[in-house]
Amino acid sequence: MQRPVSDTPPTLTVGQLNREARRLLESHFDFLWVEGEISNFAAPSSGHWYFTLKDSAAQVRCAMFRNRNQHMRVTPENGMAIRLRCRVSLYEGRGEFQLIVEYLEHAGAGALQAAFERLRDKLQAEGLFAAARKRPLPAQVDRLGVITSPTGAAIHDVLTVLRRRCPAMEVLLLPVPVQGETAAGEIRAAIERANRWQAQGLVQLDALLVTRGGGSLEDLWAFNEEIVARAIVASSLPVVSAVGHEIDLSIADMVADQRAATPSAAAELLSPDQREWSARLAQLEQNLASRIQIRLRQAKRELLHLGERLRHPGHLLREQAQRLDDLEQRLRRAQRTLLRDQRSRLLLLESRLQARSPETRLRNLQEQVARLEQRQQRGMGSKLQDAATRLAHMAQLLDSVSPLATLNRGYSILTDGAGQVVRDAEEVNPGDLLDARLARGRLRLEVKQR
Structure with a gap:
């Protein structure tokens, strides 16, 4: 008798069940907007935000991770009404249904933005933003x-x-x-x-x-x-x-x-900027003072011109005398200045002449000749020493091969009457006269026999 086939589904672990549930939720729901009130807000050191979003009928756990919340201008607080964009998920570790938040704003911000855009478009159409109106x-x-x-x-x-x-x-x-x-x-x-x-x-x-x-x-x-x-x-x-x-x-x-x-x-x-004002004020003050000085000089010239036309001759004489004194002082100053300049020029020329003086050049040449003589003496002494050394060496070499050195050892050189060196006894006969050269002196020999 055959046993019936079992219809029992496979057994899942808790982790497998939660994982399948999370996949089902995330695949079924796209991004959506949810509105509610914040409670149980927490911001641990990780930088993530965790809170509960609730209304009068229900609540749901929410998580907003640091890479998303760090750009938010709104910081959640308990009791704050917010509107958030999120995706539905499940925290497998606790089997807890939750929302993963991507963006959040105050509740009603979307409506406010729409109202802002409507009013902006309306006023712009009326020309209230035009630069020509302002x-x-x-x-x-x-x-x-x-x-x-x-x-x-x-x-x-x-x-x-x-x-x-x-x-x-x-x-x-x-x-x-x-x-x-x-x-x-x-x-x-x-x-x-x-x-x-x-x-x-x-x-x-x-x-x-x-x-x-x-x-x-x-x-x-x-x-x-x-x-x-x-x-x-x-x-x-x-x-x-x-x-x-x-x-x-x-x-x-x-x-x-x-x-x-x-x-x-x-x-x-x-x-x-008060510093700019101060600078501008100083500039204006300087310009004003300059204009006043110019105007005063013009007025003074006009006054002097009119005064000259009405001046007493005695005044003119005094002025001329004063002018003469002034010219004299100026002449003296000019002379002193000219003399000072000429003296400076003379000193300069004297220094140049001194620098080019034959005496100085002769002294320099004498010093140069003395240096050259010293160099010549040192050079000649060195060359003579080298020559003496070479001569002694050559004399030693020459002496080593010289016939005189052989004579000093007791030998003599025989030559016949013609002055030819006798090397063989067959070259002479009895009765021939021979000259013998010794190391010191000469001998006259007669051959008796051979």
């Missing part, structure tokens, strides 16, 4: 109206720069909140109030600065409201806008007569 800033700002928070970093930065660059500039602070529901209305009211005071002669301002420090799009939203943009456009005073950091760009920046990247940059834009 007013130039005055060449010199003596009194500046600043519309910002009295406790924010922006007013501190502006005043710090102005104290350094132009302490003489007067600043009128029109305090307003720079974020929140009422901020846009109060900013518009401050712009209108400054223009009204200007028209009524209550204050005298040269320009307005609308500014605040950096923040998120939501923090900067008051400066993206249409009422603020239209108040800036309607202002009779030139308006500079410096909202946020350099990368931030608000509607207020676009419609303002001049945009600055930061509050500090706006302060530098509106204020001259």
